[in-house]
Amino acid sequence: xxxxxxxxxxxxxxxxxxxxxxxxxxxxxxxxxxxxxxxxxxxxxxxxxxxxxxxxxxxxxxxxxxxxxxxxxxxxxxxxxxxxxxxxxxxxxxxxxxxxxxxxxxxxxxxxxxxxxxxxxxxxxxxxxxxxxxxxxxxxxxxxxxxxxxxxxxxxxxxxxxxxxxxxxxxxxxxxxxxxxxxxxxxxxxxxxxxxxxxxxxxxxxxxxxxxxxxxxxxxxxxxxxxxxxxxxxxxxxxxxxxxxxxxxxxxxxxxxxxxxxxxxxxx
Ligand code: ATP
Ligand code: MG
Numbered sequence: 001x002x003x004x005x006x007x008x009x010x011x012x013x014x015x016x017x018x019x020x021x022x023x024x025x026x027x028x029x030x031x032x033x034x035x036x037x038x039x040x041x042x043x044x045x046x047x048x049x050x051x052x053x054x055x056x057x058x059x060x061x062x063x064x065x066x067x068x069x070x071x072x073x074x075x076x077x078x079x080x081x082x083x084x085x086x087x088x089x090x091x092x093x094x095x096x097x098x099x100x101x102x103x104x105x106x107x108x109x110x111x112x113x114x115x116x117x118x119x120x121x122x123x124x125x126x127x128x129x130x131x132x133x134x135x136x137x138x139x140x141x142x143x144x145x146x147x148x149x150x151x152x153x154x155x156x157x158x159x160x161x162x163x164x165x166x167x168x169x170x171x172x173x174x175x176x177x178x179x180x181x182x183x184x185x186x187x188x189x190x191x192x193x194x195x196x197x198x199x200x201x202x203x204x205x206x207x208x209x210x211x212x213x214x215x216x217x218x219x220x221x222x223x224x225x226x227x228x229x230x231x232x233x234x235x236x237x238x239x240x241x242x243x244x245x246x247x248x249x250x251x252x253x254x255x256x257x258x259x260x261x262x263x264x265x266x267x268x
Contacts, residue, residue, distance in 0.1 A: 001043045004265025005066075006074065006258070007032075007054035009101035010123065011227050014039070015261035016046075022265070024258050026227075029054055036061035049264040051075075067267065072106060074263030076113035079223055081262055082253045090251055095219045097210045098259075099123055099226035099235075105210055107217045117213055121205050123228035129198050134191040142195055143232045149196030153189040156180045177201040196234065203238030211246040221249045225256035 006013040012027045012035045027035035032054070039046070040063055048066035050059055051074040059066050075098055083090045093109040095116070101124040105117040130142045156179035159171030178184070178197055189197075214222050222243060229236055229252060236252055243250035253259070 001046045002265060002268045003039065003043065003046050003048045004074075004261045004263065004268070005039075005048065005050045005052070005055075005058065006071070006260030006264060007050060007052040007058040008227075008260070009053055010127075011257075012052075012054070012058065013227070013258050013261040015258050015265045016043070017265065022262065024255060024261075026257075032058055032061060047268050049267045051260050051264045069264060069267050071260055072104070072113055072115055074267065075225070075260045076106065076108050076111075076263065077266050078259035078261065078263030079225060079253065079256070080108075080111070081266060082255060082259060083223070083251070086254055088251055088253065090221045090223055093217075093219050094221040094223055094251075095210060095214045095217060096223040096225060097206065099206060099224065099228040103206060103226075105213055107213075107219060116217065117209065119206065119209055121202055123226060125202055126199065126228060130195055133194050133198065136191070136195075140231060143199075143230075143234070145192045146195035146199050146232075146234055149190065149192030149194070151193065151197045151200050152180075153193040154178055154180055154184060154197035155200060174200065174204060177204065199232070199234045200238055202228075203235045204242060207239045207242040207246075207250075211243055211248050214248045215246075219248075221251055223251045223253065223256075225253060225259045227257040230257055 003016040012029055014025045015022050050066045051069050051071045055068045096106050098104045099122050103119040103122040106113045107116045131137055136142050155174050156176040158167045158173045158175045161175050210222050240250050
C-alpha cells in the first residue's frame, strides 16, 4: 500500500490508497506511538512518504525507511489535487492559508508555491485561549460550545459605538474584539459566548491578513486548509463573510486538513 503522512505539531494526518480510493485517518501527535503502531499493524510492506515538522520523529518509529518531503510543496500539491477532484476552480494563481497549530500563508503560481507570510495565531491559539478563558481542554467540546454562543455579549460592534446614528461603515462590523468591556465587567459572559468571540477573533485576524496578502499578490482566490476548520463551521463562516466583503473568493476543501498528507501520497 501507498501511504502519505503529514506529521504536524498537533495532529498526524494519514492518507492511504485502498481499492483505488483514498482513505483518511488522524492521530494526536502526542500519541505518536499509537500512530506508528497502527501503520505497522495495518499495512504489509507499505511505501511511505512523510511531510510535516514531526517527519523525522515519526520516521524513526517505523520499520520501513520512508521518503521525506517538504511540507509546503506537499500541501500545495495536495490542494491542487483535492480542488480538481472536487471541481472547485481555484485557478493558476491563488493564495493558500494553512491554519494548523500556527498559520502559514503561501502564494501558488503555475504549480510553484512561495511562502509569503504567517501568523502565530492559529489552531493552537484556539486551544490555548479556550483553556485559559474557560478551563475547557477538549477540542470538540470547545467548538461545540462556541457554536451555541453569542458574540454580541463580548464583542463591540460599530453600531454599538454609533448608538443608532448612521455609521460610515457597516454597523455589523466588529469595532473591537472582546471590546464590550462595560457589559463584560458588569456581568461575566457565558463560556459559550467567550468561545464564540475567541473563534471570531482568530478568524477575523486571519482573514484580514490573508486578504491583504492576496491583494498584494493579485490572487483572487484564497484556499483555507488545516484541521482548525474541523467541526468548526463558525470559523469558516467568519472567514467567508469577511473575505466576501473584501472581494476575495474563499475556498474550503472537503478533507482540506489532509492536503499535506495527500501531497505526500502523490509524491510516491
Ligand atoms: P502545524 O502544521 O502548525 O505543525 P498541525 O499540522 O498539527 O500543526 P493541524 O492538524 O492542521 O495542525 O491543525 C491543528 C489544530 O486543529 C489544533 O490546534 C486544533 O485547533 C484543531 N483540531 C482539530 N481537531 C482536533 C483534535 N481532535 N485535537 C486537537 N486539535 C484539533
Ligand atoms: Mg500542518
